[in-house]
Amino acid sequence: MSNKEIAEKILELVGGNENIQSVTHCATRLRIIINNKDKIDMKGVKAIDKVKGSFFNSGQYQVILGTGLVNKVYDEFVPMLNGSGKKATEASNESQKVTFQKAIRVFGDVFVPIIPVLVATGLFMGLRGLFTQEALLGLVGLTPDDIPQQLLMFTQILTDTAFAFLPALVAWSTFRIFGGTPILGIVLGLMLVSPVLPNAYEVGQQTAEPLMFFGFIKVVGYQGSVLPAFVAGILGSKIEIFLRKKIPDSLDLILTPFLTLLSGLILALFIVGPIFHEVEVGVLYAVEFLLNLPLGIGGLIYGSFGQLLGIFGVHHILNFLEISMLGKDGWNYLNPIGTCGNIAQAGAVLAVAIKAVSPKMKQIAFPSALSAALGITEPAVFGVTLRLVKPFVMSMIGGGVGGFLASIFHLRATGMALTGIPGTLLYLNEQLPLYILVNVVSFAVSFGLTWTFGYKKDQGL
Known part of the structure; x- marks a missing residue:
């Protein structure tokens, strides 16, 4: 299906123009405020090609499409509303009761457009760290003193401008x-x-x-x-x-x-x-202070329970915290611990995918595991682990163990918004082996526990 066809189908199955109050999107989901929930054909929406799942949260009907695709579908979706449904950024919310979740959602709407710039800046920081490492330069017979000052100034423009x-x-x-x-x-x-x-x-x-x-x-x-x-x-x-x-x-x-x-x-x-x-x-x-609690306790707590923030719709507050950390001293202390939770989701879902006998379960779980490994956990969480409950608990344990190790090793990222396998780009320095280690441990613990205790092979969704 083309992006326009996907948008048309979603519009039809959520009840058409008259059932839409407003629409916006985040990094992975089309977020629609609906007038009448009963008019939505949720099974039909989930069956649309390239749709990875859907759910209600914070008063919104959210359709999971994934990074990149959601922007394209949103751009096709909005013109179809013919003025009857404004973008959420422009819609009047005066008639709606202000809640904590809605306030956090607005906060997230502000930061979503900024994140790609900060992702690029983080990659520039990581690459600069890689190419100025003494060990790497030594392979070609150079030292950090041999790098021209003009080149360092050029890289500084790339890494400092967004935060300045x-x-x-x-x-x-x-x-x-x-x-x-x-x-x-x-x-x-x-x-x-x-x-x-x-x-x-x-x-x-x-x-x-x-x-x-x-x-x-x-x-x-x-x-x-x-x-x-x-x-x-x-x-x-x-x-x-x-x-x-x-x-x-x-x-x-x-x-x-x-x-x-x-x-x-x-x-x-x-x-x-x-x-x-x-x-x-x-x-x-x-x-x-929480992250620096002794004996890795802070990492254990955040690695275990940080995954709940997305479920309750308040994960956008992390954008503010990560941006503030990077602006303060150029390091992101939340990213390595949060990544462990994402990779733990991948481990739990892969265990379900391999162990399941249901073709439908395998069809959902295998791509969800890959998506989680790439840093997009919504399909894994809302499509598999949260619905089965026990695998989600096992992923919390795996994320907690990885977060504990990340805290012990004092891991810190050069940017934000990249986790899992792509997140390695934020650790292109002496931390890279440790980053890989904590994620392997998170994955293994979550996979092992889910395989052993968290899922029965004949269990359905």
Whole structure:
């Protein structure tokens, strides 16, 4: 089936235009807010070619398509709505009750467009680490001192730019999600990292002093910060929407951008920035404290229970944490532990696939195992392990063991959003053997437990 045919079939089976309130997508799933759940033919949707499964979560009907494909199907799906179903980023949610899960979902919507840039940056970091390793250079008779400074500067542009201007990316995406003008978001975000302000990294290293306003407000640049730009983006977009309703059309072009940027910057530098930067630091401190608990306890806990975040629809909060970690010191401490959980899912599902006697079970489980090994676990979780229960428990144990080892070995990634086999690109340094080891252990434990205790060969879905 073509991407257009898939979109047409999904639209038909979810009840057509009149049954769709809004639609958006994440990295792997088409996410549709439905008016009447009873009108959906869920079996029919799951039977569509290239659809890996579907489920309800956070008030949404989510169709699992996988990375890459979901973007293409979404682009075909939206024009078919004929205005009756807006994109979720533009839909009015005033009539819906605000819940924690919906707030997290919006948070995720802001960061999904940014992730590909950060993935690329992480790969650049990994490749730079690989080609500057003394052992690798020694194979061709070189040392790190032999690398031209111009080449190092070129690689630094590739690795540092996204995080140096991260607030601009966050503010742009936030303005877009909340109905503001994205270009105003970009400019507001760039103002937060203006070279006029003391660089946040230099202030953190105590090589520069923050600006002091009114005798007590410390003002710095927000390079690498996420939460201040996110909140400033929300407030800035709301201010712009308010102004456009109040200012006459003849003055809108002049006054609205001027007042939006002026008021947005004042709020960002003097109120939002100082407050939410401290909140961001506190959240990071709490997470890093958990991960650094002695004897690998933090890795054991997160490796075991981190997989539950996706089920409850709050896994998007991890984007904020990982971006903040990378912006802070260039390392991602969550990725190696979370990867163990994904690989553990692959182990559990492969055990089910091999042991099952049902052709239908094998048909679902084998590709789901491969998908999980490549970092996409939704087909494995919602299609196999969670429905069978015991394999999911065994995957939690396998993920916990791997997370424990990752914590003991102090593994850390150079980027984000890549896990499993593709995730090796984030460990192209002396950590690579250990990364492979912890994932092999996670896979083996999960596979062995599922094979032995977690699944009976004649058990169906």
